[in-house]
Amino acid sequence: MSRDRCVDFLRAWAIVLVVLGHWLITALVREPDGRITAPELLATVPWTQWLTLAFQIMPLFFLAGGHAAGGSWARARAAGDTAAGWLGRRALRLLLPTGVYSALVLLAVGICSAVGVDPDTLALVGWAMAMQFWFLPVYLLLSALTPPLYAAHRRWGLLVPPVMGAVALVVDVLVLTVHAPYLGLLDYVLVWGVAYQLGFCWRDGLLTRSRLLPLVMASSGAVAFAALVALGPFPVSLILVTGQTPSNTDPPSAAMLAWVVAQVGLCLLVAPAVRRLLERERVWRLVRPVGAVSMTLYLWHMLPVLAVAAAFYLTGLAPEPVLGSAAWWGLRLPWLLLLGAVLTGVVAALRPLDRGLGALYARTGPDAAPDAGPRRAWPRRAWPRRAWPLWLGLALAVAALGRLAERGFAPDGRFPVLPALGLALGTALVTLNRWTAGRRSEQTEKARVADRV
Template sequence: MDGGTGRSRYVDLLRAGAIVLVVLGHWLITALVRAPDGALAAPELMAAVPWTQWLTLGFQIMPVFFLAGGYAAAGSWNRCRAGGGTAAGWIRGRALRLLLPTAAYLVPTLGGLAIAGACGADPALLGMIGWALAMQFWFLPVYLAISMLTPWLAALHRRWGLGSVAALAAAGAAVGLLVIEVDADWAYRVGLLNYLLVWAVAYQLGFAWRAGGAVARPVFGAALAVGGAAGYAALVGFGPFPVSLVLVSGEEVSNTDPPSLAMLAWLLAQCGLCLLLAPYAERVLNARRGPGRLIAQLGRAGMSLYLWHMVPVLVAGAAFYLTDLAPEPEVGSAAWWAWRPAWVLVLAVLLGALLAALRPVDGLLLRLAGRIRAQARTAGAGRSAVLLAGLAAVGWALARWAVQGLARSGSPDWRVLLAFAIGVVLVGGATGPRPTAAAAEQTVGQPVEQGS
């Protein structure tokens, strides 16, 4: 823990490391080949080379991000309450930290797709590009929704402690069991609740971690890691669940759409390992200043890193594959894997240059979000309704892009863009005086406590 800021360098490392692993994972599995007609195609590596599905046990790292996110959000919300802030103001500030960089990403990407379509580019190619540019979007509406629930999740933690984690896990397990046992559309739709329930388990565990107590003891982390890993092994070995922790074409059962019992078990295993390592990692990080600076830099660039990391893939694909400069060994062969380090290095250089160019934009967005957050005091149910409507609009738009990409039929869906734009305006404009944070606490019968 950094005594000057109250931040945990280990938590910052978990968040930054999770994003870096997501980026590397996407780059590693991206396979580009030239079709007989000369067009660029992207075969699905994990369907073509099934053993690579085991790699998802390490690269499906989002449980760690939600764990660290819950830890950080607990401290932020506690400080907000201690300073007399409001639930709506806090939610609005957090939402803008996600939405403003996303809007800055969408302007050039959607604009470029629209221009390419108007110039007669192949709709199928644009659809593939639009999908690649939005493949990371699934996370955004989920994290936005769980962040929006933070004041109430925090209140649940103060009332029930680890019982709130257990309740979310039990609910997620029940929904996951329903999806497996009932082969019906309505069961799948109910199963979509697990996008919130399962990921909220890790987020809520972050609250318990920050509070200390049993969760901070290594024995708790060890038990959670071993129990979660054993549960995953049993569910995959004896149940209907696949190994892969990301969506793979052709699977009858998915561990991610919606999050399954196996995903829940592996989530607990990952979180347990993080908790087990926490005391040792904190000591190492606090004893050395160099890693802290690197972690801080990665943290500041985290959103841009996550949003923009597939753009270099498209640039490199056009520069090296469409020009026949890149070697094209058979996907999954030894030669293909031998070229992966060079591929990742090229993408890293391109992304580094892109992030450097975006640095002024990032700084502007941070200042803008800070100014808006500083005046985030809402008043009356009407202002809260405006905020809620805005969050619903952007959540719907982000979910649509996550499912269909940015240009499903070869051109952007401007209705989705309009919903997103209106939502951002509503979220950004929901200002004014508002009652204190006690409102969020009273919904679960927990008195307001000041402090962080």
């Protein structure tokens, strides 16, 4: 069995745990005046912060992303593709579904704002629908940096992740000591980039030559995390908790870096057993459909929460035991099952839209198959001279997604005009540039065929 099957499992597993984790910690309360509020479970019941050790699974998503991107870029480069051509395809796979999702949510926000929905309620809903967006600008940036990161990997191999980690630690120290919050933005790329870079190493077999290395990574990362939490300034929570300073995720901290190393090491230790399990076709048939709709699950998984809130909390039908009580925890299972049923319906309803986006993606170029590499050798100079729309589009999209992740789709109950315009323009530029590149490639190929004839 190819290693790709294990990578696909990691992506699916990470998405499922992200969805379940968000649902599990979501608490809703109907106030006497009829408003719905969402108290923060991790802050109200502090012991629940330990649960984040099980549900903070994003290191594995970046690990799998690096593994897949390294292979995809290596194939594209071997076929003569350019960095801009490869990046255009990768970016479009994220931006098209994200753009459609954002457009529909923003349309709903605009309508609700026009009819006079309570601004606080609208802000809460807008935040809930954008809470998962933090991942997208980070992943887009790492995708854009893949060519130089992979070149560094090819030259220095296992030396690159420790160097990135060391720089991340320096940045974290500066953030804590001189209070430079904007400097901390670098750690989003550096800390998560360590997992991404380790994905390159995993693909090329550098991490699995000896079983000792994964064991050392898992044990040393776990010990470092425990020491940083017990003796250092860092909390145990691996998810942002309001008012908690410093945070392990905003920006990613030294403790998060230790957790990345520990989780990657543990993943490498269990990977052989996971591969043997995935060789069974019955198991693989359960995993593959989840991977096929992973982006849909990631983007839309908070919509069922809003639907259930409207159906049961606004109407007063939902039981509301004390937050964190035994009765409250007892209701978590039916809560998760109900949300899962609603999300299944949402995914089914969105299937035609997903197919339409797939068709649009395919029309943006002849070599647009995901991670398949170009179908023919592209002219090496087809993109670099005219790639500025791609880079401008990516910059606008990253800035807009970061702003939406920070403040939501309805900050203070208002329509986010600038982020909405930035995301729309950025997605349009990347799409247009990808389409024109595909057309140029087709014309170049036709000219070559005519010359040969």
